[in-house]
Amino acid sequence: MNEITKAPDHTVVNLQEEYNKTDIQHIIDNLEADLVGLKPVKARIREIAALLLIDRLRKTLGMEAGNPGLHMSFTGSPGTGKTLVALKMADILYKLGYIRKGHLLEVTRDDLVGQYIGHTAPKTKEVLKKAMGGVLFIDEAYYLYKPDNERDYGSEAIEILLQVMENQRDDLVVILAGYKDRMDVFYESNPGLASRIANHVHFPDYSPVELLSIAKMMLEEQQYKLTPEAENILLDYIQIRMEQPLFANARSVKNALDRARMRQANRIFETSADLVLTKTDLVTLLPEDLLKSRLFANR
Template sequence: MNGRTSAAGSRSEARPSRQINIVLRSNETSLAAVPERDIPVSPVVPGQQGLYQEIQKELDQLVGLEQIKELIYEIYALLQIARMRSEAGLLSGGHVFHMIFKGNPGTGKTTVARIVAKLFQKMGVLSKGHLVEVERADLVGEYIGHTAQKTRDLIKKALGGILFIDEAYSLARGGEKDFGKEAIDTLVKAMEDHKNQFVLILAGYSDEIDFFMSSNPGLHSRFPIQMEFPDYNLDQLFQITELMVKERDYILMPQSMSKLRDHLQSEKENRRHAFSNARYVRNLIEKGIRNQAVRLLNQYVTGNPGKLELMTLRPEDFRMGT
């Protein structure tokens, strides 16, 4: 799901009734402490009071990620209070909203980035609110000067929205002579040249992102917002499984549910490399759907299966390891 995970459950009460705490838990840096220069906060148009209910509805569809949801609310609260301060004749200042998303694959990073882009667009921080998702191959060229031009072109495409760089640490893997360094330098310059026009989000594994940040002394201070995306636990993974099946108009037999749950538990406990979370679940479900299609065609040589049979995923449709 590339982090594109839906989840059940919604909250009936609006968040604005709760206490506001504008502190970034990940690095203990207050958003309000950011120097007063980067992205300005534009006045919110009338009728925006119900905006967060729309954002919250999208967040509530995500399984887990409670700390991420809290942080997004803090950003919303900051923007609302900045608007109120401006209307009261007080300095509202500008704030840096460039971010680091840390976590294994399939933990919701891209989905959250899209929600943040929508929030920023609605709140007047970004003019368009679109997401441009790239990786090393999109940024790094084949000769000196090529990388800088490719990176500038993508930055231009992202103006008014968010530039989301997945596996951003790969830009620093090649050392001083690698063209990835040229991409990093171009990004740092663009954060100054276009500081009011786009938000940069760097995403990847936690340890590797930390290494990447140390590769350029000017990087760390430019990303005051850091979000940790934890792996899903077994219950959350199975909740994601059920939702993915339901979204595709399929149902799982009880035996299929038991088989999938046992397999997911085994994968989490025994996998040597980073578990790909919801992405792994999505691949598992899609493979099962393909196996079901083959089974039904072989079973119904003449005539068509009934609606319930077309919807049902049986245990034999999930052939693990094949």
């Protein structure tokens, strides 16, 4: 066995130096800038980053650094940023040296579970092989488990997953994602899985004002702008859309903006075909680009 040589107690390590080496501040700053809202999620990420950094320092001094299992559960409604945050998480874990490659592989039940006997194990193992050194993100993880079907192959995938989560946790982080209530039920029926997940992170629904900020950020990235009136109309739109079925938070907003851009293009085309256009014309979204939405039709 390897004897670990311990540094004497008065050896110093420079936290700031280690910190700078990781470039982690940069990611955390980006997190603040790129992610609207999600306060508890950001706080959680900072905690995990701090833990990993301290672990690194302890290792430098020859101390036991544990090997915190970092498997996670992300719960929340559609479009609340789970995939986005998982990508950032993969980056952080990579920069802190926890995983070798830092890629994210997003899968669902169909990628893991086969249709016929004998198909599931090779399928699951293949996915795990691809995910090694990075993050495996399993969306709507509860579909893996079908309690009403005894012979469902999903449980075979879960078994293999469990083993790898335990034995190769220094080289793979698994994130299970889905709606909160369904995930809770899933964990109740799969205590083995639940006990291997150290971090449960919940993504709350966004408020209308947060969604408006997200919209403005998305538009800025694409070099579009709302007039002040158009901004008010978008806020109305968001408030109405939230009450409707299949609302998917930031994703619904993104889709609405895509359609508004299409209407803007159409408007410009129809009204100014023979005119010279300015940059402002091309950048600006007007109220009518939003008001033509079906959502406002019966009002």
